[in-house]
Amino acid sequence: MTATHRPLAGPPVTQWHRPLLLLAIAMAILVVVSIGGMIVDDRVLTGLPIWAKSVKFALSTLIYAVTWAWLIAQLTRWRRFAWWAGTVAAVGLGVELVIIVVQIARGTTSHFNFTTPLNAALWNTMGASIIGVWTATVLVAAALFLNPTADRARTSAIRAGAVLSVIGAALGMLMTSPTSAQMASDSMIIGAHTVGLADGGPGLPILGWSTVGGDLRVPHFLGMHALQVIPLVLIALELAARRFPVLGSVQKRRAISLVVTATYGALLAVLTWQALRGQSVVHPDSQTGLALGGIALAATVSVVLVLRARLTFAAPVAIGGAR
Template structure:
């Protein structure tokens, strides 16, 4: 008898979490239409839509990766289970606070709100540590394809770094220290949370926003393998990409570029600068990264093209 879903056996707790997050995404999107309440300048249910989608992607990705392991698989399975439980708890808190009509993050306005936020904070730390354990297990399971290993390993490292950037949000802002309020921490640097922002995402258009590097960093886990998939598909038509070492080098370049962009976005946010209003220094940094990535990529590919041309010429003789 076959399983009703080939994906469920990958890592059942994570895949069940993914199913729950898919349901929550649909339900929250419907609630956005029915419930006209807003919170911090956005529809109140927008937060659960964003978090549910992000957790859905996380759960499916890590479930699939754990299923590929041959060594330390049991350790990784338990770490994945801890992560699934922590993420489920986090979403329970978020939805609970949405129903109650208040914020889930940085909220110390009442003992209950403080307890829920501290519970969620503890679960986030647990998820990060569990992800670190699974990442170590991935490093202990090399495969014959070094390009794929590199994409997955660099993706996990960048993802862990992006997740760790969340700690920058829990610090009291200067304004909060001055007033001694019951909100401790903020997504936005400069203006208070809840100001003008991008539609749905809510990322500030008038100040720095630490959610941007946090989000982009976490999803490096999907971005780097996607880069490799594009290279592997390109290899069907572009001979130079048929070399595993060439693909690996290009993945390294893409990962270094991604990491540099992550650093600049963090720097930009910490300076209180909106992502949609970069100054000259930020544009210059992005330009340098773009030039370095382009030159590195060309130098990686061009010698291979020259070599292949020489081989073809020799064969013709």
């Protein structure tokens, strides 16, 4: 039986969470302004064009804001509670980006910077806003668990993405501890992205992820955006179901979604382990290679077993219907 599915839908954009949408618009503008800054401003900070940081943070925040604005609009229970939590997140992210831009204009770093009372105050303010955003995200994610959709595969994908996103955001806390070199030298920079080396060494273009040492930004970034990746995989499965009838079963799509979640979580764990060992993401050793190979093999075998299993085909359900 071939199923026909509509892509993930929901209320019209006009009904999405407005503060987060306004934040998304501001971030889109900041991306354009920051790209212009990279063109006209030749300053370099920690090995990258000084405006590259605001490009990265604005893009990431834009994606976050749009995703959560859409999800909050679909809630039928605890919606007002989630609306306020989303507003707290929007304000906190706005504060964080303002500080980043201020520090770029001043020609100094925003993160881990205690070199002057002003820099310390700005970093502490940013840290407080980050904690507020993370807490608000946890609360909205909890609301998602109280609002299952009529399609169990979609429910699983959204819940899994939310949980991994919260975990990925929490991994950022690993960067705030002083390194052994900082403690030995009484440095006024407390915390680092890079493990085993000082920040600012050779890195990937734009991203800046270290190519010579471990970098905690890798698992942090991967984890935060699980909320987009896992539901997107489900969308791909629903679209593929039009051509491959075996994917017409909600049970099969849900099972594959769970495999993707387990694979994503395992990859997140390996990348965190790799970074903490001071190893660059682009230069994995044999141990990391074996771990990644094991994850790939387990994922492949699991998907094959799911596709070969005899599961009951379920009638398609379009998101935007009963919730």
